[in-house]
Amino acid sequence: MSAQRADWQRNHQRLLEVAAAVVARDGAGASLEAIAREAGIGSATLHRHFPSRHALLDEIFLDGVTALSRRADEPDDEPGRALRRWVEELTAYAASTRGLAATLATERASELDCRGILFDAATTLTRRAATTLRPGVTATDLLRLSTAISTATEGDPDTARRLIRLALAGVSLEEREPS
Structure with a gap:
């Protein structure tokens, strides 16, 4: 597995964990910017992993x-x-x-x-x-x-x-x- 792919998977898993915690706390309407901020990434990175709110929630x-x-x-x-x-x-x-x-x-x-x-x-x-x-x-x-x-x-x-x-x-x- 390439270093880039491993890094992408780590970021994806981290985003998913943070998003699950934020949604559990704030509900399905939780701010995507807040999720990105709590995960320590930019919102563009979040959108590269999850093109829509629905895609993120489905994976959660x-x-x-x-x-x-x-x-x-x-x-x-x-x-x-x-x-x-x-x-x-x-x-x-x-x-x-x-x-x-x-x-x-x-x-x-x-x-x-x-x-x-x-x-x-x-x-x-x-x-x-x-x-x-x-x-x-x-x-x-x-x-x-x-x-x-x-x-x-x-x-x-x-x-x-x-x-x-x-x-x-x-x-x-x-x-x-x-x-």
Whole structure:
């Protein structure tokens, strides 16, 4: 590996660590200039590593989103239960990960596209659970519910879980009390 490439990777990792800390503290709207300053670099260097705010946020959240996406592929004999559990986990994760809900609510995609990764997982689970859902319920509907609830409950994953359970009870064909 060349010295320049190793230096670029060190700077990239340092920027990512600093950005994650600043976003955790200040939210998704954190100043890119503040991130660059705290990382000890210029804003032009930050933009060479991350061409947009969305690209930076996607990379910050990629590990957690990827883990959630893999959960969608886990086998479950009850597709409706698997869908409900996954949407609940997504909602609690987004509520406890400052800035994620705001990132997921945006329409712009980056190369990593956390939103797209989650949409694919939600679509897979929604298709499997279609017979347990009210007619017309889509993966997009469930992701919007999750985003709205996690945005409203940022920092409070317990409340996020309770509210998404209530919402999911409303889209389910099963008549039951939410837990």
